[in-house]
Amino acid sequence: MKVAQLLEKRRAGWAELETMCRTLESGGTRRLGPEGVLRFATAYRSACADLALADAYQLPPHTVQYLHDLVGRAHNQLYRSKMFRWRQWGHELFVEVPRRLLFDRTLWLATAVFWGIFFASMALGYSSRSYCEDTVGVDALASVEQSFATPPRGRDANTSGAMGGFYVFNNAGIGLRCFAGGLVLGVGGLLITISNAIQLGAIFGHMFTVEARDNFIEFVTAHGPFELTAIVFSSAAGMRLGFALVDTGGLSRIKSLQRAVYQAVPTMAMAVILFCLAAVIEGFISPSSLPYAAKAGVAVVSTILLLLYVFGLGWLGRPRRAV
């Protein structure tokens, strides 16, 4: 059969597939209806067959190009991305992540590095003011001092709401950048963790030396556990990505990174949740006029929850050895 005839015969089928692609692109499968979906699959298969035989049919090059485009377009409508699966994510967050955190050495490295340097920097900041000025900056230090000049005696609901939103935007943003930075040259996560620990430690150390010390302590107590843990979690998740580039376990670097992604992302998701919890506390409880005991109570409860999460859930989900 001559090509001209063949094209005439197939043209209707291809045009139908093209129309159905357009319908799917604009409205999804519902607009096509069940029969339409069946017809779509048939039309896709026959277009695929035509493409596979294009060489044998001696189709002109621009027709082959058309078929490549058409089949690619239909393929993207036939195979669709998987939606969020809530149950699967629940399993990830409450079974897989704690287990991974408990048994993954990057978390303990991140914890050790962060808290070690934090306390060292706090001691330095406590003993010398010039150290704080060098690390944090004179202006930043002054603005921190100024913001704690008055005791946290209740903001109106307005300011609390505004600040709550700001804390999510700012802190969770820092956490996500900390996580993404973990990718830089494999050790970016380590560097960012160290720099965060030095800065925070210097501010804490310095604030213990000034008059407004009690105001400062009262403010940071309630949300401290969630927020600092969230920073450690996001550093750990970032380090997991970065270290996958360094220690590949015999895979190519890209493959090793792609494998680490599936471990790091849920951990980061948990960190974002913690940042949001911390922001709610920081916006509404920390600056309120509640007695210090209540704020300390919040801190104790959140610490217990975190310990239960990592050690309790982590231990429950531990990898079982076959007996």
Place this chain on the structure above:
Amino acid sequence: MPQPQRQLDSRIEIVTPENIAFHYILAGPFRRLPAYLIDCGIILGFLILAFIVLTMTTSFGGVGGLGIGLWLLLVFIVSWFYFGVFETLWNGQTPGKRMLGLRVLSENGQPINAMQAILRNVLRAVDGLPFWGAGGLGIPFYMCGLAAMAAGSRYQRLGDLACGTIVVVERRSRLRGVARIEHPDVVRMALQLPVSFTVSRGLAHALSVYVARRERIAPARRYEIARSLAEPLAARFSLPGDTNPDLLLCALYYRTFIADSSAGSTPLSPEREAQEMADAEVTLP
């Protein structure tokens, strides 16, 4: 089956599980930038609109601060997750990508999942380096992403590499039929060609490329290009030496693709043809 890397230009071949191979054009940085700018415009417009609406409604109730708080929460969600959520819900496309016909796919041609969509966009924080301006609102210059794209063969920025994704162009070409050349001279020449001569695949390909493009070539150049193929053919068909090369190629094209000289034979169904092709390949050495 591992395939040798055959990619020379930005065209990649994807083999689906049904064992069908088709081509995509990879989208380079300069195709992706306009889509990105459109998306940024949408984000900016949405945030400004949301700011106006939220502050207006909440200040009527006397809780303007709550409006600012909600807006900042919205800024966080939209600036970090706009791309990821759209790419999950819209099958690898954001509004900007849809407008310009781009799509994100996994490296093997499968659609991306939610995790890939979210992560490849969170990693914009690295790809966007260096940032002009501070904090979360700095303007990204995407030098890291550009460097990664330049280093690889598939225009993948770091976020793409980490998630195993590629960005392809979804082209919409229109179907054009066989070029119609039914000039009487062509038909007359076609009748002079020997019936026994069968056109090989390579020759058929060359003919159809030539005829598809000859309209856009000046006659003198046409003559020059056609001559290198037409002269040996004319000698083989024992046609006179002054035969017009362009005419000869058109005639051969006409006979191969359009005129049905074998009017008596019954047209085969594609399945039978495919079967016969397969049989022929098996029996041939």
